[in-house]
Amino acid sequence: MLYAKDGRQENLLIRDARVVDPVEGVDATLDVRVDAGTIAQLGTSLDPNGHRIVEGAGLVLAPPFVDPRVDLRVPGRENEEPLASGTRAAAAGGYCAILAMPNTDPVVDSAAVLGALTQDARTEAEVPVGFLAAITKGTDGAELTEMAELALQGAVGFTDDGHPIVAPGLMRRALQYGAVTGRPLALHCEEPTLSRGGHIHEGPVSAELGFGGYPAVAESVMVERDLSLAAYEEQPLHLLHLSARESVDALSRAQAAGVKATGEVTPHHLCRTDEAVRTLDPNLKMNPPLRGERDREALVAALRDGTIAAVATDHAPHARHEKEVPFEAAPFGVTGLETAFAALYTYLVAPGLIPLETLLERMSAGPARIYGLDQPRIAVGAPANLVLLDTSGSWQVTEAGFRSRSVNSWLLGETLRGQVRMTVAAGRVVHEG
Amino acid sequence: MGDIRVMREDLRPPAEPPKRHLIAINDLSRDDVERLLATARTFERSLEREVKKLPTLKGRLVINVFYESSTRTSSSFELAAKRLSADTMSIKASGSSVDKGESLKDTAITLGAYDPDVIVIRHPQIGAPQLVARNTQAHIVNAGDGKNQHPTQALLDLYTMRCEFGHVDGLHVAIVGDVLHSRVARSNIQALTLLGARVTLVGPPSLLPRGIEAMGCEVSTEIEAIAAADVVYILRMQRERMQEGANYVPSLREYTARWGVTPERLRPGQKVMHPGPMNRGVEIDPRVADAADALIETQVRAGLVTRMAVLYDLLTTGPVPVAVVEPLEVA
Numbered sequence: 001m002l003y004a005k006d007g008r009q010e011n012l013l014i015r016d017a018r019v020v021d022p023v024e025g026v027d028a029t030l031d032v033r034v035d036a037g038t039i040a041q042l043g044t045s046l047d048p049n050g051h052r053i054v055e056g057a058g059l060v061l062a063p064p065f066v067d068p069r070v071d072l073r074v075p076g077r078e079n080e081e082p083l084a085s086g087t088r089a090a091a092a093g094g095y096c097a098i099l100a101m102p103n104t105d106p107v108v109d110s111a112a113v114l115g116a117l118t119q120d121a122r123t124e125a126e127v128p129v130g131f132l133a134a135i136t137k138g139t140d141g142a143e144l145t146e147m148a149e150l151a152l153q154g155a156v157g158f159t160d161d162g163h164p165i166v167a168p169g170l171m172r173r174a175l176q177y178g179a180v181t182g183r184p185l186a187l188h189c190e191e192p193t194l195s196r197g198g199h200i201h202e203g204p205v206s207a208e209l210g211f212g213g214y215p216a217v218a219e220s221v222m223v224e225r226d227l228s229l230a231a232y233e234e235q236p237l238h239l240l241h242l243s244a245r246e247s248v249d250a251l252s253r254a255q256a257a258g259v260k261a262t263g264e265v266t267p268h269h270l271c272r273t274d275e276a277v278r279t280l281d282p283n284l285k286m287n288p289p290l291r292g293e294r295d296r297e298a299l300v301a302a303l304r305d306g307t308i309a310a311v312a313t314d315h316a317p318h319a320r321h322e323k324e325v326p327f328e329a330a331p332f333g334v335t336g337l338e339t340a341f342a343a344l345y346t347y348l349v350a351p352g353l354i355p356l357e358t359l360l361e362r363m364s365a366g367p368a369r370i371y372g373l374d375q376p377r378i379a380v381g382a383p384a385n386l387v388l389l390d391t392s393g394s395w396q397v398t399e400a401g402f403r404s405r406s407v408n409s410w411l412l413g414e415t416l417r418g419q420v421r422m423t424v425a426a427g428r429v430v431h432e433g
Numbered sequence: 434m435g436d437i438r439v440m441r442e443d444l445r446p447p448a449e450p451p452k453r454h455l456i457a458i459n460d461l462s463r464d465d466v467e468r469l470l471a472t473a474r475t476f477e478r479s480l481e482r483e484v485k486k487l488p489t490l491k492g493r494l495v496i497n498v499f500y501e502s503s504t505r506t507s508s509s510f511e512l513a514a515k516r517l518s519a520d521t522m523s524i525k526a527s528g529s530s531v532d533k534g535e536s537l538k539d540t541a542i543t544l545g546a547y548d549p550d551v552i553v554i555r556h557p558q559i560g561a562p563q564l565v566a567r568n569t570q571a572h573i574v575n576a577g578d579g580k581n582q583h584p585t586q587a588l589l590d591l592y593t594m595r596c597e598f599g600h601v602d603g604l605h606v607a608i609v610g611d612v613l614h615s616r617v618a619r620s621n622i623q624a625l626t627l628l629g630a631r632v633t634l635v636g637p638p639s640l641l642p643r644g645i646e647a648m649g650c651e652v653s654t655e656i657e658a659i660a661a662a663d664v665v666y667i668l669r670m671q672r673e674r675m676q677e678g679a680n681y682v683p684s685l686r687e688y689t690a691r692w693g694v695t696p697e698r699l700r701p702g703q704k705v706m707h708p709g710p711m712n713r714g715v716e717i718d719p720r721v722a723d724a725a726d727a728l729i730e731t732q733v734r735a736g737l738v739t740r741m742a743v744l745y746d747l748l749t750t751g752p753v754p755v756a757v758v759e760p761l762e763v764a
Binding site for chain 2: 197202203204205206207208209210211212213215280321324325326327328329
C-alpha cells in the first residue's frame with residue numbers, strides 16, 4: 001500500500017543515541033546497527049564492522065513519523081507540490097511514510113488515476129507514500145466510487161477530504177458498502193450551511209475583525225452525526241483534523257460506548273488559537289480554522305490521553321501568489337511536513353504539556369495503526385526506519401529552508417527547538433541535516 | 434569630578450521612522466485621536482474663509498483606489514486632498530485592470546511606481562490595506578476594508594459628537610442595526626471606548642456577532658435600550674451584504690417594525706447619527722432623518738475636515754502650525 005523509489009540501502013551503525021521507542025518500551029542509550037535495510041543489532045559498544053558510523057551522542061533516535069494527511073498536488077497542480085518535493089519535505093521532517101489525499105485534479109476516484117499515481121511514486125517518491133481514494137466520484141458527494149476496485153489497486157483508505165459528505169443517507173451507504181474494502185473511511189466534518197461564508201473561528205476575534213464566522217458547532221454537529229452512523233452500522237471511522245472541544249468530547253463518548261472511532265489533530269491546532277489571526281496573515285488560514293484557547297487545551301489533553309491517536313500535518317501547499325492576497329481571498333491550507341516535530345517539541349514537549357514519548361507515539365505508531373500500516377519500531381529484525389532528533393538544537397523557519405515547493409508555513413520567521421538530523425526510511429538514508 | 438562621557442548613542446543619526454498609516458482605530462492612541470480632532474478643528478476654521486484652498490500639501494500625490502462603490506467617502510477624500518492642494522487621482526475597480534484579473538498586489542506595485550505620498554483604499558476584503566502597505570512606499574489610509582474597519586468614519590463621528598456635546602468622554606451611544614456586517618460599527622466601538630464613551634449595541638440577535646461584547650460594549654436585542662442613550666447611531670441595513678437565503682431577518686418589514694428608529698422611540702433631545710447612505714423607511718423613519726436632532730449633515734461636513742486632518746497628519750507630524758493655515762491666493 002506504500003510506494004517509493006528504490007535506492008541504496010546503507011549499512012549503518014548509529015552510536016550512543018538515546019533510543020526512545022514508546023511501542024517497544026525502550027528508552028536507553030544504545031548503539032543500533034543496520035544491515036542492508038534491516039535493524040540487525042541493538043546493544044552497547046557494537047563493532048562497526050565496516051558500517052558507516054553515525055554519532056548519536058546527545059541525540060534521540062526514534063521510530064520516524066507517519067503523516068496520515070498530506071496534500072500532494074499531483075495530478076493537477078505540480079507547480080505547488082510534486083511527489084519529489086513533497087516527499088523530500090517529508091524526509092526532512094523525519095517522516096518514513098506519508099498518506100496523500102485524493103483532492104487532486106483529476107480526483108483520485110478511479111483505479112486508473114490511482115494506478116498512475118502509484119507508478120509515479122515508484123520512480124519519484126523519496127519516502128514511501130500511500131494514497132487515499134475518494135469516497136464519492138469527484139468528491140462531490142453524490143455517487144460512491146468503485147471502492148472495492150480502488151482498495152485492490154492499493155488505496156490505503158477512503159476520504160472526500162476537504163468536502164463533507166452532506167447527505168446522511170449517502171454517508172450511511174459509504175459505511176455499509178465500504179466495509180467490503182477493509183479500509184477505513186476518513187471524514188472531514190463540516191456542516192456547510194453552518195460554515196458558509198466563514199473564514200475564521202466564530203468568536204470574539206471574528207466579531208472584532210468582522211470576519212464571517214466558521215463556528216465550532218459546524219464541525220461538531222457533523223462529528224456527532226457520523227459517530228451515530230458509525231455506531232449504528234458498527235463500522236470504524238476516522239475523523240480528520242479535529243479542531244473543536246465539542247468534537248473531542250463526542251469522540252471520547254463514542255469510544256467509551258464501543259464505537260471504533262479514531263481522530264487526528266494538526267500541529268497548528270495544537271499550538272495556536274484564533275488570536276494569531278489578528279495579524280491577518282493568510283498563512284494562518286486553514287480549514288478547519290484555528291479555534292479558541294479552550295478548544296486548543298482540549299485537543300492537547302486528548303492527544304495526551306490518546307483519545308486522539310495521531311498527529312497529522314494537513315500539509316497543504318499553495319503557490320505564493322495564491323496566498324499574497326487579502327485574507328478573505330486566500331485559499332485554506334498551510335504547509336507542515338518540515339516543521340511538525342519542531343513545532344510540537346517547542347510548544348508542547350519543552351513546556352511540559354506532553355511527554356516526548358507520547359508525542360513520538362502519536363506521530364508514528366498512532367497514525368500507522370489507524371490505517372493498518374506497519375508501525376515503525378526499533379527492534380531487531382524490523383525494517384530500518386529511524387529518525388535522529390536533536391532536541392536541543394534551535395533553528396529559524398525561513399522560506400529558503402524549505403524542501404517543499406511551497407512556503408505557506410504558519411511558522412515563518414519563528415525560532416523552533418528540535419531538529420531532524422537524519423531520516424532513514426525503508427533502509428535508505430533520505431535526509432541528513 | 435566624574436568623567437565626561439560622550440553619549441555616542443545620541444550622535445547616531447536617528448533611524449528612519451516606520452511609515453505611518455491609518456488602517457485601524459486600534460492602531461491609534463488617545464493622544465493620536467485628540468491630535469487629529471484638533472487638527473480637523475483648525476481646518477474647519479480655515480474653510481470658513483472665502484478662499485478655501487490651503488497650500489499645505491502642494492506637490493503631494495494622493496491616489497484614491499475604490500474597489501467598492503462609494504459616494505460620500507470617495508468624494509470627501511478627493512475634496513480633502515484638493516482643499517490641501519495635493520494632486521489627486523481616482524481609480525475605480527470597474528473599468529480598470531482589476532476587471533482583467535490583476536491581483537491587488539500587482540495593482541499596488543503599479544500605482545507605487547508613480548511614487549504617491551498617500552494611497553486611500555476601499556476594498557471589499559479585510560486586510561487589503563495592509564497588503565497594499567506591504568507593497569508600496571506610500572502612506573495608506575483605509576477607507577473601508579470589508580466588514581473590518583472604516584477608521585475615518587469613526588473619527589468624523591467623534592468629531593461630530595465633540596462639536597455637539599463638547600466632549601465624548603462619558604457619552605452614552607447606542608449603535609442600532611446590522612452590527613454583524615458593519616465596519617462602521619467596529620471602528621466606532623473602538624473609537625468611542627478609546628475616548629471613554631459608553632456603547633450599547635442594539636439589534637436582532639442574528640445581526641449581533643457572537644462575542645462582540647469582548648470589545649467592551651453592552652449588547653441588547655430590545656429597541657427600548659436606545660432610550661437611555663445620548664446619541665442613537667443608526668446603521669444601514671446592508672441588503673447587499675446579505676447572503677442569499679441566510680435569513681438574518683425574515684423581512685425588512687419585520688425589521689422595521691421591531692428595530693426601526695421612529696420619533697416615538699426617541700426621547701426629545703436625543704441626537705441621531707447615520708453613516709449613510711440611508712434607507713428611509715427601513716432602519717430610519719423619514720421624520721427622524723429630517724428632524725433637527727439629526728446630525729447627519731454635520732457628519733458629512735465633518736468628514737471633509739477630518740479627512741483633511743488625516744492626510745495632513747500622515748504627511749507631516751503633529752498639529753497644524755498656525756502659519757500653515759493661511760489661504761492660498763489662487764489665481
